[in-house]
Amino acid sequence: MFAISCYQTSYPRISGHRGANFIAPENTLASADSCIRYGIPVMETDVILSKDSVFYLLHDATLDRTTNGTGPIGEWLSKDLDTLDAGSWFGPEWAGEPLPRFTDLLEKARESGLDMTVDYRNGRFEDIVALVREYGMEEHT
Numbered sequence: 001m002f003a004i005s006c007y008q009t010s011y012p013r014i015s016g017h018r019g020a021n022f023i024a025p026e027n028t029l030a031s032a033d034s035c036i037r038y039g040i041p042v043m044e045t046d047v048i049l050s051k052d053s054v055f056y057l058l059h060d061a062t063l064d065r066t067t068n069g070t071g072p073i074g075e076w077l078s079k080d081l082d083t084l085d086a087g088s089w090f091g092p093e094w095a096g097e098p099l100p101r102f103t104d105l106l107e108k109a110r111e112s113g114l115d116m117t118v119d120y121r122n123g124r125f126e127d128i129v130a131l132v133r134e135y136g137m138e139e140h141t
Contacts, residue, residue, distance in 0.1 A: 013041055013042055013115075014040050014041065014042065015040070015041075015042040015043070015044050015117060016031070016034075016035040016040040016042065016043045016044065017044050018031065018043075018044060018045060018046065018059060019031025019032050019034060019035055019043050019044075019045065020034030020035045020038060020040060023038070024087075024090070024094065024097075025066065025086055025087045025089065025090035025094050025097055026059065026066065026090075027045055027046060027057035027058055027059060027066070027086075027100070028057070028086050028087065028094075028097050028098075028099075028100055029097075029098075029100050029104060029105065029108060030087065030094065030097050031043070032105055032108050032109070032112075032114060033108075035114060036112045036114055041114070041115055042114070042115040042116065042117060043105075043109070043114055043115070043116050043117070044116075044117040044118075044119065045057050045102075045105060045116060045117070045118055045119070046058060046059040046118075046119045046120070046121055047102045047118055047119070047120050047121065047123075047128060048061070048073055048074075048120070048121035048122055048123075049073070049074060049121075049122050049123040050073055050074065050076055050077060050078045050081055051074055051075055051076055051077050051078075052077050052078050053123070053127075054078040054081075054101060055101065055102035055103070055120075055123065055127075055128065055131065056073060056078075056081060056099055056100065056101055056102065057099070057100045057101075057102060057104075057105060058073055058099065058121075059121075061073065061074075061121065063076070063084065063099075065089065066086055066089055066090075067084040067085060067086045067089070067099055068084055068085045068088065069081070069084045069099075074122070078101070081099055082098065082099070082101075084098070084099045085097065085098075086098060086099040086100075102118075102128075102131060103131060103135070106131060106132065106134075106135040106137055107135065109135075109137060109140060110135050110136060110137055110140075113140075114140070115140045115141070116137070116140060116141045117141075118132075118141060
């Protein structure tokens with residue numbers, strides 16, 4: 001019913017850890033775009049909840065390392081998280097790259113055919129599954 005499609009093949013598949021994190025800032029749509037551009041068929045990503053229960057792509061529990069925000073993401077509202085810069089830490093050419101919501105990646109993956117492996121940090125697994133189903137991505141996650 002709900003399976004990780006990359007394990008259903010008879011051959012190995014390359015996966016971009018946090019996207020193509022050697023080319024673009026990790027866990028961003030730019031990183032997903034780099035996976036697509038360079039033919040990396042699977043993006044591993046991390047999802048974590050905001051204070052108002054919106055899933056974002058972020059590996060760490062805090063915003064400090066990869067955004068211009070500080071503190072735990074769980075103390076921030078989505079309206080404020082949506083204003084953060086998640087690219088400048090990687091290089092000046094990435095300034096202004098937003099901290100993406102999980103739904104942003106689901107939409108991009110659906111449009112492009114990118115498969116995903118999702119590592120969730122908090123929240124209910126059932127809520128992640130519901131979003132994946134809402135976007136019709138069960139066979140690609």
